[in-house]
Amino acid sequence: MSSLFVKGSGSVYKQTQDTQLRAELANIDRFTLVLEAADWTELRLGPNGELKDGFRYTQTGLQQICSLLAPGLFRLLMDLAGASRNIYDPIADFSLAEATTIFNTLLARRFSQRFDDRVRIIRNLQRKTIDGVVGAKYVMLDNSTFFERTTEALSQIDRKAIFYEASLAGRRLSLRFVDRIGLLRSPDNHVYYSGLWFCNSEIGGEAPVCGSSLICSPTDNCYALGPVFGGRRIIHAGRDFTKRLEILVAVAFDEQLVRADIQAGFNRLASTRVELPKESKEREKKIILVANKLARKNVPINVAKKAIINAIYSGELDDQLPSLPDNRGKNDFCYLDLFNSLTTLAKTRHPALRERMERAAFSLLQSSKSNA
Secondary structure, eight states: OOSSSBOOOEEEEEGGGHHHHHHHHHHHHHTEEEEOOSSGGGSOOOTTSBOGGGOEEBHHHHHHHHHHHOTTHHHHHHHHHTTTOOTTSOGGGOOHHHHHHHHHHHHHHHHHHHTTTTEEEEEETTTTEEEEEEETTBOOOOHHHHHHHHHHHHHTSTTOEEEEEEEEETTEEEEEEEEEEEEEEOTTSOEEEEEEEEEEETTOTTSOBEEEEEEEETTTTEEEEEEEGGGOOBOSBSTTHHHHHHHHHHHHHHOOOOHHHHHHHHHHHHHOEEEOOSSHHHHHHHHHHHHHHHHTTTOOHHHHHHHHHHHHTTTOOOTTSOSSOOTTSOSEEEHHHHHHHHHHHHTTSOHHHHHHHHHHHHHHHHSSSOOO
16 A cells, blocks of 8 residues: 555444443543644655654545645555555656645645645644645534534433444544434334434534434444434534534434335335346346445445355455355345345445445435335
8 A cells, every 4th residue: 555644543432332432532632732834845745755743644534635736646656656556667757756746736736826825734743744724714623522512412402312323444433323212123023213413523524513313223233324304414614603503413313214214215225136147147146236225325335246246145245255146145135135234244444435335325225116
């Protein structure tokens, strides 16, 4: 992997780990500095990916810097540095040094017009990372405050939802609250509870504050996430930011999942089957057809195929399964198998991809019909 940035790791906090979550969020706050760069040399990449004073970019930090310098720059740098090089590509096609030179050349040329008095840099002084770039009107909503606000708001209404899980990936925090009373039982005998999902990114950008409904099977710890409330995502800017945040929270608490609709969705998934041809090529075509439908729901095609194969093998999660089903698998599967496969497989993925898969699963429930 390229050394242009340090790769972050996500953490998951369960219901009994709220104290640890609060401590980690407070620690991040303690070492956060939001300040303009004095000159372009503060952001200049060194030969080993290091910046001035030993700082490093995170992936998000480098992506945001690149987006200010030139369209498509991040993808160009990753390609030239050999981030996705396979063993058959000639080594001469790649150069980390040249990728670094291109970045530094653009940074030096465009810093004064695109950074001076226009943006601030978010740094973590403990980890010595540059985590992102924010505009002059940016309003910091730190994740510790976000957690306390949502928890406090829930305690003051008659929703009876409790904190159930949190995912922290860099500066992005997602929270899951689950109601105490069961919503329904699926045709395969899983009890589902309704709940709420909220997300905040301290960096803002494309992942600001938003929320949605969810359903959860506590036995399997599997979730499906509904659409973002009203398509509404709050940007960290403007004088009315706090008021808009309060409106979003109020909308979230007023939203109710209609039990009858969700139950009907489960029943429809259980009754909609996909027949698989016995001939291998035709079988593969059928799988790709269904995978493309999931891809249109923002699930990567390779992950979609994996989910389908797991559904055919009764939801097994085994990386040693064949890339395509053979005669050991079933000759058909229902969309409820696929729903279960998506939500189970999602637990093993990075938070952002996990949530995309969980939204795709929920969209299956909402479809007027599942086209096999």
